[in-house]
Amino acid sequence: MIFSDPASVAVVGASDDPAKWGHWLARGALTGHERRAVHLVNRGGGAVLGRPTVRSLSELDEAPELVVLAVPAAHVPAVVDEALAVGVRGFVGITAGIDDRVIRRIREAGARLLGPNCLGVFDAATSLHLAWGRFQAGSLGVVSQSGQVGLEIAGLAASSGIGVSRFVSVGNQADVTAAEALLELVSHDLTTVVGVYLESFGPGIVAAMSELREAGKPVVLLTVGSSVAAQEAARTHTGALTSSLDVVDAACRKAGALRVPTPASLVDLAAVLTSGVPRGRRVGVVSDSGGQGAIAADLAVANGLQVPSLSVVDGLPAGASKRNPIDLAGAGEQDMANYARAVEVLVRGGEVDAVVLSGYFGSYGEDTPSLEALEVAVAGQICALARRSGVTVVVHSMRDDSAAVRALRAGGVPVQHTIERAVASVGHASRLSGSSPEVATRAATTGPFHPGYLAARELLSFVDFPQAHAVTTTADVEATTLKGPFALKADWLAHKSEHDAVRTNVTNPAAAFEEMRARLGPGTYVLEEMDTREHTxxxxxxxxxxxxxxxxxxxxxxxxxxxxxxxxxxxxxxxxxxxxxxxxxxxxxxxxxxxxxxxxxxxxxxxxxxxxxxxxxxxxxxxxxxxxxxxxxxxxxxxxxxxxxxxxxxxxxxxALSATVRSEPAVRTAHVSSDPAAGPSEIRSAHPTSF
Structure with a gap:
């Protein structure tokens, strides 16, 4: 509970200057003063935000449970030594460039460190706000290796109406890892969906994402192509034929997670998943414009969705099309309640798993204020239909903000300003429908490892190979009882074609053997029957x-x-x-x-x-x-x-050379100020993984 609901916190480097990290962190910490003791530490003393400060942690009567390090790197060792001496158990390392020896001292003392070089932590459930920026409380849990990307996700989540339940910037992961931060969200009641941004992947990520999925909390992953999995130094085709994202996508499939390309698509998808996973890929489209409905249908198919024909269409207004997509043909304008009636026909008909409502709805009240109350009421009806039916409903509105749009989002119906974002989010979400990752056994082969083709055949005894035997002399070849045509190979070479160490369709094996041995030298060769089957x-x-x-x-x-x-x-x-x-x-x-x-x-x-x-x-x-x-x-x-x-x-x-090679991100040196309450550029270096 150190990083989610500490009994007391101390911000070391608290400042009254709004341009400095210490100011933002102190202000955020004070929002939770009714739940926990908040201490502000500034070596110059005085008041910060109207609250008295202490010059050092040793002046406090009791050790704070969690300390925020918002001082330049040069001052961190002394602060950490003092904190450990008084009994501090947790640190949030905002500062970049913290020495490895300091991190080692924290670990050896049995304390924990979030970061360093991180943006901080926020928890809506416990009024914990130890991070730069503002957060709107909601249901999206965010774990990010980059503080600024995480902050962008949080801002988009606020705009979309889903907000953030918990935000953890893991920074350099010197101690607390992203996997640990994810596991804490399994039992976090406010969190219903989890968004993750990672540039490198360590042990436990797949298991953590799997646990979240099993807990009914889908995970949406954002990454870039420079993860550890991208660092290939492969000896065989197996490694050379894969890319970083191939393996990341495989990990997502194994864990039941979804990967997206941008922060906006992460939040769009999370907004859909907060209302549940679509039951399948069938989508019904409703619009008061034939053109917008047709565009939505085309995009649905392009996103892997199905636009089925409808057999249950009773209840549509006169003049509306009775096929999918449903074109209200002006009936929505005549009576806005027809939007809700069309959605009701689809969700109760049992022929679709999701509904996309596309077009002008959400704009009436903005353009004609006298219609606002009615539009908000219809929005409420649509939300109620989605909740009762369990069918996913997503709205594309030509307005990015209006009273009706806000009412839809507050009622759990995602709204997007473009039809492509609305449909793409449904398409992504439907990939989770009915998915249940399989568990496979690990069937071990026995026997020690020996190099060479013949040893590989023996080790992989469950695989059928052509008849073959080892030859080291021409006499061995001439004594063969195998049936030609033959293949002749140098047993010890890994990539035989590259060394001209394999001959196929051999009809004179003795001559082929003598020529190959003359080039490659003595050793064990393999004479093998060719597979001459047709239709392979x-x-x-x-x-x-x-x-x-x-x-x-x-x-x-x-x-x-x-x-x-x-x-x-x-x-x-x-x-x-x-x-x-x-x-x-x-x-x-x-x-x-x-x-x-x-x-x-x-x-x-x-x-x-x-x-x-x-x-x-x-x-x-x-x-x-x-x-x-x-x-x-x-x-x-x-x-x-x-x-x-x-x-x-x-x-x-x-x-082995085929194993991926870990590549730590480069760290650029930052100017270090002598002011213990330094500004953002002085506390945190321009590290590529963080804000």
């Missing part, structure tokens, strides 16, 4: 350990052109066969797996089993960095992998 499709199946999210599995178009086509799908591992089949269905090349142009359909069920087992194996084997099967040839009679690579998780140089 080549794919790549890979799995690796991502530094941010753990094991991931990839499937895509395979063979030597895998990097050319880059047709891949990624999920967090382990996956079930059902999820594996879904992955296959999302490939651009998926039609090839359905029997393209009359060809017999490949055995997709067997292929899905292999994908699942590869994912489960890597998830159960932390000693393995990567597994790759490429190509995997699947035909009507089953699956054969004709090359395999397993990479150890430990090398002499440290972690």
């Amino acid at each position: 499709v080549e794919l790549i199946i890979g799995a690796r350990h991502d530094d941010s999210f753990g094991p991931v599995v990839l499937v895509g178009a395979g063979g030597v052109h895998a990097e050319l086509f880059r047709d891949t799908v990624v999920e967090l591992a382990p996956v079930t066969p059902a999820t594996a089949r879904d992955m296959l269905g999302r490939l651009v090349s998926a039609p090839l797996l359905e029997g393209w142009r009359g060809a017999p359909a490949p055995d997709v069920a067997a292929l899905a089993e292999v994908i699942a087992q590869v994912s489960q194996t890597l998830a159960a084997r932390p000693d393995l960095a990567e597994i790759e099967l490429n190509p995997v040839r699947v035909g009507p009679d089953g699956v054969l992998a004709v090359d395999a690579l397993v990479v150890s998780g430990i090398t002499s140089a440290g972690p």
Whole structure:
């Protein structure tokens, strides 16, 4: 409860100057003075905001539970030492550039630090306001790595009418992590939806988002392409074929969260989700303009929604169209109650999961003040219909603010000023309908890791490979009982094509062996029967350990052109066969797996089993960095992998090259003032992750 409802707080660096952080933090802290003791500390003494100050924490009779550090970095070590000496247990580190030794002292003392380089914390439930800016109380929980992005989200939430329940700027996450901040929202009663902005992802994020979803609190994630997952130094195609957002999106699917591209889209979506998740993708459109209704219908389809035909349309005004979208054809202007009647027809008909009302509604009272009361009353009826039916209702109004717009938002019906934002928010929200992330087992393979193709075949015993054996001499080759044509490979090389270390369609294996050994030197080679089946499709199946999210599995178009086509799908591992089949269905090349142009359909069920087992194996084997099967040839009679690579998780140089590399954001040096109540630019450096 230190960072959500402390019994007492102290703002160190409190100031009477409105341009300084210490002023904003002191003013915010004092809003909760009836709930907790608030102490203002300024080494010059005097009064701040009409309240007496103390020159140091040691002058207080009792140790404050939470201390806000709003002094220049040079003064922080002395403040922290004094605070720990008197028994302080929590710190909010507004200041940037706090020395690692100071952070270590806080941890060693058993205290906690939020930040440093953060914007602060706000909690509407406990009147806690220790952050720059103003917040409107509401239902959106915000956890942000960037203080300024978080503040923008909070401002947009206020404008949209949903407000903020709790705001946590985690800054550099030197101690308190974003995952911890998210977990605190699971039991936070005011929070119904959670918005998150992160630039890097650490352990526990997926689990925290999953817990929030299970608690009925959907998570909306905003990120950029520079997360830790983007730092690829891959040895195999498996890593090279993924991007940062591929893995982030897979994490969202695993956790039942949604990713959006902008702060505005985050708040738009959160506004819809505060009223609940749409039951499905069917949407009904109502407008008093045929053109606006048609535009809304087109956008709905473009956003993955369905605009079904209607069979239950009794109750519409005379002249209104009885198809979807419903065009009131001027009936709304004649009687505004017809807007509510049309919405009622849709929500009670049971044929749609969401309703989009588009057009002029919300503007009548502004243009004709005598109509304002009636319009507000109709808005109330629409809100009541949405609440009683459980059908999601979203309004696009040509007014961005009016009495009716405010009434709709207050009643739980989101309103957007553009139709594209209104429809996009419904489309995003519908992706959660009926989704229930599956839980897959972790089926471990046994045996130690050994390098090479033959060892990989042995380790991955659940995969079928062509008949093969090791050869080291020409005599070994000549003694083979395998049936040609053959493939000949250098066992020890990872990327054989790049080293010209593989020959296919070999009819004279002895000659091919002698030529290859002359170029590559002595060693173990593999003579293998070629897979000559017809109607096969080549794919790549890979799995690796991502530094941010753990094991991931990839499937895509395979063979030597895998990097050319880059047709891949990624999920967090382990996956079930059902999820594996879904992955296959999302490939651009998926039609090839359905029997393209009359060809017999490949055995997709067997292929899905292999994908699942590869994912489960890597998830159960932390000693393995990567597994790759490429190509995997699947035909009507089953699956054969004709090359395999397993990479150890430990090398002499440290972690395997395929693991993602953590890249800490650059910190720019800021000018440090000697004034302990310095202004914003002096307290917090221009760090790229924060305000």
